[in-house]
Amino acid sequence: MDIKAAARERFDSARSRVLELSHRIHAHPEIGFEEVKAAAWLSELLSGAGFDVTRGLCDLPTAFSAKAGNGPLRVALCAEYDALPGIGHACGHNIISAAAAGAGIALSAVADSVGLTVYVIGTPGEERGNAGGKILLLERGAFDGIHAAMMVHPAPFDVLTPKIIAASMFEVRYTGKEAHASSFPEMGINAADALTVAQTAIGLLRQHILPTDRIHGIIVNGGEAANVIPAHTAARYIVRGETLADLETLRPRVYRCFEAGALATGSKMEIVGGDKAYAEMIHNPEIAALFKRNAEQLGRPFPDIGAAAHKSMASTDMGNVSHAIPSIHPMIGIDSMPAVNHQREFTARCATDSADRAVCDGALAMAWTAIDLAGEGPLRDRLLSTGSGVAVRT
Numbered sequence: 001m002d003i004k005a006a007a008r009e010r011f012d013s014a015r016s017r018v019l020e021l022s023h024r025i026h027a028h029p030e031i032g033f034e035e036v037k038a039a040a041w042l043s044e045l046l047s048g049a050g051f052d053v054t055r056g057l058c059d060l061p062t063a064f065s066a067k068a069g070n071g072p073l074r075v076a077l078c079a080e081y082d083a084l085p086g087i088g089h090a091c092g093h094n095i096i097s098a099a100a101a102g103a104g105i106a107l108s109a110v111a112d113s114v115g116l117t118v119y120v121i122g123t124p125g126e127e128r129g130n131a132g133g134k135i136l137l138l139e140r141g142a143f144d145g146i147h148a149a150m151m152v153h154p155a156p157f158d159v160l161t162p163k164i165i166a167a168s169m170f171e172v173r174y175t176g177k178e179a180h181a182s183s184f185p186e187m188g189i190n191a192a193d194a195l196t197v198a199q200t201a202i203g204l205l206r207q208h209i210l211p212t213d214r215i216h217g218i219i220v221n222g223g224e225a226a227n228v229i230p231a232h233t234a235a236r237y238i239v240r241g242e243t244l245a246d247l248e249t250l251r252p253r254v255y256r257c258f259e260a261g262a263l264a265t266g267s268k269m270e271i272v273g274g275d276k277a278y279a280e281m282i283h284n285p286e287i288a289a290l291f292k293r294n295a296e297q298l299g300r301p302f303p304d305i306g307a308a309a310h311k312s313m314a315s316t317d318m319g320n321v322s323h324a325i326p327s328i329h330p331m332i333g334i335d336s337m338p339a340v341n342h343q344r345e346f347t348a349r350c351a352t353d354s355a356d357r358a359v360c361d362g363a364l365a366m367a368w369t370a371i372d373l374a375g376e377g378p379l380r381d382r383l384l385s386t387g388s389g390v391a392v393r394t
């Protein structure tokens with residue numbers, strides 16, 4: 001039997017379990033680094049399919065690695081499974097993990113015969129925005145020796161090489177001094193005013209930043225009572241730039257806006273996080289071209305959607321993986337419009353027939369792409385010689 005047909009047959013034999021798992025993870029959303037159930041369920045599915053599974057990886061209890069085959073070319077399928085606070089699987093990471101597991105299972109049937117070792121790597125905490133699971137796993141060696149990495153991410157429509165920019169999340173904390181807001185206001189130091197000054201400064205800064213820069217955040221503590229001058233306030237912000245270099249140009253300018261709030265009010269300021277930024281994605285063009293051909297064979301033609309393909313600018317710690325290992329991160333469409341990622345309406349669309357089709361097509365397109373990579377030729381030779389041991393950049 002043809003190798004790709006054999007992989008498909010293996011996937012078909014596991015299809016109902018893979019889709020059931022996608023729905024189960026969707027129904028039990030867990031936020032970053034707390035994905036205890038999802039990591040356990042994925043590990044059990046892969047273990048049951050004959051994978052050699054390591055649960056808990058590099059001191060990350062909800063990370064895992066599952067290995068099948070012993071071929072020379074080592075391909076990693078990245079599985080994300082964290083949800084968003086309050087709105088569940090509004091980024092469809094249940095689809096990502098099910099597709100990765102499905103691709104792994106499909107490949108396990110043919111890995112040795114085509115010369116592959118396939119790893120499904122469970123990568124927690126993608127939505128964090130700083131020190132995401134893949135960054136910590138990269139730093140701690142979980143990706144050492146991998147020649148190529150891939151994943152698919154749900155979106156309203158298929159996009160082969162989406163624009164993925166650099167990002168950094170941090171928390172700003174101000175400390176002032178409480179006082180009665182009416183009787184003794186002159187005795188207080190208003191930490192909420194510090195945030196107001198900072199937000200005003202950021203608003204003015206927006207005139208002077210690049211169109212590809214992004215600054216957005218929320219106040220996570222704005223004070224306790226209207227009649228108490230707030231002594232403690234905090235906000236979480238994400239700054240983004242087209243590249244890590246752009247991000248590092250923007251970051252100090254944003255930090256100065258927060259310093260302005262401290263200076264104006266006499267509050268003390270502390271910045272926590274922001275130390276392990278998400279890098280922009282470098283899509284490997286040759287692997288992407290193979291994925292495209294395979295996805296097209298499954299009936300996903302990647303229509304030209306013009307500027308919309310690059311208008312959306314998200315960030316992911318898969319960007320950091322792509323700086324170390326030849327990688328792809330195509331978006332797989334779930335026909336969700338007008339619902340878009342990080343909306344409740346999108347959550348609902350991530351457990352539909354269309355979402356299930358994305359799981360199956362994503363799994364098979366990745367599996368067939370890995371089979372193509374393992375085929376003898378210059379691309380495989382290049383991956384074997386350069387994909388492994390490249391210095392990890394975070």
Ligand SMILES: [Zn+2]
Pocket residue numbers: 091092093126153
């Ligand atoms: Zn996502």
Ligand SMILES: [Zn+2]
Pocket residue numbers: 090091127341342
């Ligand atoms: Zn997301």
